[in-house]
Amino acid sequence: MKSLAELQKIKERALQRKRLGGQNARARIIVGMGTCGIAAGARDTMTAILKELEQRHIEDVIVTQTGCIGLCEYEPIVQVQVGSEELVTYGKIDTARVPELITKHIQGGEPVAEWIVK
Amino acid sequence: MTYRAQVLVGSAGEKAPAVEQALLGKIKELHLDQEIQVLEASTLGHPEQPVEIAVYPDGVHYVNVTPADAEVIVTEHLYKGRPVEPLRYREPQVEPLPAPSTKEVRVVLRNVGKIDPENIDDYIAEDGYQALAKVLTEMKPEEVIAEMKASGLRGRGGAGFPTWLKWQFARNSPGDEKYVVCNGDEGDPGAFMNRRVLEGDPHAVIEGMIIAAYVIGAHQGYFYVRAEYPIAIRTLRVAIKQAREYGLLGKDIFGSGFDFDLEVRMGAGAFVCGEETALMRSIEGERGMPTTRPPFPAVSGLWGKPTNINNVETYANVPQIIMRGGQWFASMGTEKSKGTKTFAIAGKVKRTGLIEVPLGITVREVVYDVGGGILDDKKFKAVQTGGPMGGCIPEQFLDLPVDYETLASVGSIMGSGGFVVMDEDTCMVDIARFFMEFVQDESCGKCTPCRVGTRRMLEILTDITEGRGQPGDIERLEKLGEYIKKGSLCGLGQGAPNPVLSTIKFFREEYEAHINDKKCPAKVCRALIEYTIEAEECIGCTRCARNCPVDAITGKAREPHVIDPTVCIRCGICQQVCPVGAVHVE
Numbered sequence: 001m002k003s004l005a006e007l008q009k010i011k012e013r014a015l016q017r018k019r020l021g022g023q024n025a026r027a028r029i030i031v032g033m034g035t036c037g038i039a040a041g042a043r044d045t046m047t048a049i050l051k052e053l054e055q056r057h058i059e060d061v062i063v064t065q066t067g068c069i070g071l072c073e074y075e076p077i078v079q080v081q082v083g084s085e086e087l088v089t090y091g092k093i094d095t096a097r098v099p100e101l102i103t104k105h106i107q108g109g110e111p112v113a114e115w116i117v118k
Numbered sequence: 119m120t121y122r123a124q125v126l127v128g129s130a131g132e133k134a135p136a137v138e139q140a141l142l143g144k145i146k147e148l149h150l151d152q153e154i155q156v157l158e159a160s161t162l163g164h165p166e167q168p169v170e171i172a173v174y175p176d177g178v179h180y181v182n183v184t185p186a187d188a189e190v191i192v193t194e195h196l197y198k199g200r201p202v203e204p205l206r207y208r209e210p211q212v213e214p215l216p217a218p219s220t221k222e223v224r225v226v227l228r229n230v231g232k233i234d235p236e237n238i239d240d241y242i243a244e245d246g247y248q249a250l251a252k253v254l255t256e257m258k259p260e261e262v263i264a265e266m267k268a269s270g271l272r273g274r275g276g277a278g279f280p281t282w283l284k285w286q287f288a289r290n291s292p293g294d295e296k297y298v299v300c301n302g303d304e305g306d307p308g309a310f311m312n313r314r315v316l317e318g319d320p321h322a323v324i325e326g327m328i329i330a331a332y333v334i335g336a337h338q339g340y341f342y343v344r345a346e347y348p349i350a351i352r353t354l355r356v357a358i359k360q361a362r363e364y365g366l367l368g369k370d371i372f373g374s375g376f377d378f379d380l381e382v383r384m385g386a387g388a389f390v391c392g393e394e395t396a397l398m399r400s401i402e403g404e405r406g407m408p409t410t411r412p413p414f415p416a417v418s419g420l421w422g423k424p425t426n427i428n429n430v431e432t433y434a435n436v437p438q439i440i441m442r443g444g445q446w447f448a449s450m451g452t453e454k455s456k457g458t459k460t461f462a463i464a465g466k467v468k469r470t471g472l473i474e475v476p477l478g479i480t481v482r483e484v485v486y487d488v489g490g491g492i493l494d495d496k497k498f499k500a501v502q503t504g505g506p507m508g509g510c511i512p513e514q515f516l517d518l519p520v521d522y523e524t525l526a527s528v529g530s531i532m533g534s535g536g537f538v539v540m541d542e543d544t545c546m547v548d549i550a551r552f553f554m555e556f557v558q559d560e561s562c563g564k565c566t567p568c569r570v571g572t573r574r575m576l577e578i579l580t581d582i583t584e585g586r587g588q589p590g591d592i593e594r595l596e597k598l599g600e601y602i603k604k605g606s607l608c609g610l611g612q613g614a615p616n617p618v619l620s621t622i623k624f625f626r627e628e629y630e631a632h633i634n635d636k637k638c639p640a641k642v643c644r645a646l647i648e649y650t651i652e653a654e655e656c657i658g659c660t661r662c663a664r665n666c667p668v669d670a671i672t673g674k675a676r677e678p679h680v681i682d683p684t685v686c687i688r689c690g691i692c693q694q695v696c697p698v699g700a701v702h703v704e
Contacts, residue, residue, distance in 0.1 A: 001365035014243035067318020069231030070472040
C-alpha cells in the first residue's frame, strides 16, 4: 500500500463485492463464528448450511462468517438477508433447524418467526 | 387408493431399510396395509439423528428409531392411535428475549458481528485504514497526540490513565529502539469484551497500534493474547498476514517511509500477566512477575526500551477518533470519562451478553434497560464491577453514573468491564470467598502480604461460610485487607481485598448473621442451612426419597416424609422435585 488512492480502489472493489447484485446473489447467510458461536456448534451449523445449499443446487446465496454480536447465550446465531429486505437474526440454529430455515426463508421467502431473537 | 395415514421414513442412516422392513412387517401383521402407506423420503430434517420417521396427518416426528421402536410405533400409534411420547422429537424452544435497548452506542464494536473478520476487504469497505492513511500522509505525531488529548480517551484496561499522555511520555523518552504492545491478556472471570473485538474486528486494533507506533517512533509491536483464546489468536494471525500482503504492515507504509511490523505472543495462563510489567517480562521469556514502577514502561519497558502498552479496546478506539475527531469522541461520556465502554453483563439479568454503552450511564440503566431487568423479576441486591479486584455496589447506588471516579468513590473499580449482577438469592460472603479464592490462586507470590495475606483471608472466609466464624473475624479481615493493599506491588494485590472490604462495608449484617447466628440469610452456604419437610403439606408421593442421592429421606407412601439432617448433604434436589412445595430450607 503506497497511497491513499490505492486504498480507495480496494474500498470501491470491496463495496461492489458486498452489494448482493454485484455478485448475482439473491440472499446472504451470515454465521456467527466467534468463540461463543463455535462453542455452541456454529461450525456444524455452517457445514450443514453449505451442504444443504449444495444438495438443493442453490448457488445464488452467499454464506459468510462474522464475529460475536453480543448475544452469546443464543448462539449459534445465523443472520439471513434476502434481497434488499431487512437482516433477520435467528438464535440457537443447530443443524436440525437448518433444512427448515433454508426451505422457509431462503426458498419460501418467509422468515421463521419463532426462531428470531431480535 | 386413499390411505388413512402416511409414514415417511428418512433414508439417512444405514439402518433405514431394516426399520422400513420392521414397519411393513408389523403393519401387515395387524392388517393395516390397506390403511397406511409407507413412503421413503431422503431426509426429514434431522439427518444427525437417524433413522427418522414422520407420521402424517398427525405431523409426529420420531428420531433415532430402531426396528424394535418401529414395531412399537405401529402397535401404539398407528393401531391404537397413541403417539409414543418417549420416542417423539420435540423442537427445542427459544426463550423470548426482551427487546434490545436503544441505550447501546457502538464505537469499538461498530464492525463486530457485521463484517467478516478474516477478510481485510470487509474492514476496508467500512472505511478501515483510512485513519492510518490520514495519519501517515497528513499528520505529524504531535497533531495525533493533540487529537487524542481532545478526545479524552483513557486506558480501557481498567486503570484509566489518559492515553495521549502515555503516548507523549513514550514519544519523549530517548531511545534508539521503541516498542508498542497490545495487552490482550483478558483474565477476569466472565469478561470477554476484548476477545470479542479481537475475533470480530482485528484490523481496528492493528490500525490503532500502527498509529501509536508512528506517534512514539516504534517499528516493532507485540500482541500479547492469552493462549485460552485460540480463535482470537488465529483471527489476528490471519489479519496480520492480510495486512502485510496489502503493505499496511512492513516497509514504507503509504509511501511515508514509516516501517512497522507486528507479532503475536501467547500468554500461558497466568492472570498476573495482564499486569503490564509482568506482561512484558513474559514477552521477554522471563517468569511473569510484576516489577516496581517507576521506571514506567514509557521509559524502560520491553527489553529496557521505551514501550507504549495499551489494552485492546483502547487501540480499537483510535482509528475512530482520528476519523471523526477528538471532539466527537469527547461529546460522549462524562466530564472526566469520555466515550463508550464495553461491558460483559453476567449473572441474574434477563439479557446477558456483551454491550457497549456511553460512560456516565447509570447502573440502573445498565441493569434494567440494557440487561432487561433481574431474572424472574426478583429483587436486585448488588452489582460487582471490575472483576476480582473490583467491589460490590449495593442497591442504594443504583443511580450512580458508571465512570472511573464514581466507581472508585464507592470502593469498586471500572476494571476491564466485568459487570456481574446479583439478586436476593446471592450470598455476599460466598461471593467474596469466591473472588478471594481466585486471587489467592493467581497471586504470583512476589509480595508477602499478597501471597500469605490472601490465603489467610480465604481461610477466614471459608470458616465463616462453613459455620466456624468467630467474633472478631470481620475486624481481622478488614485489617488484613488494608495491609495487603498497602504492601503489594501491583494491581492484583492492591485490589485483591476489594470484594471482601466492599461487601463488609455494605452487607456487614450478612457477615454477622453467618458468624453470630450461624445462619446464611440468602440460604446458600450449605453448612448453615437445613432442609425440612412440612408434615402438613407432604402428600407422601415418595418422589423426594427416590431422588435423594444419599438416602437421607424416609417415609412410607402416602405418609409424611422426614429428612435426617445428619445424613443430608444439602444438595436441594428434594426441594426441586417436590410437586407440592413441602420442602423448606432454613
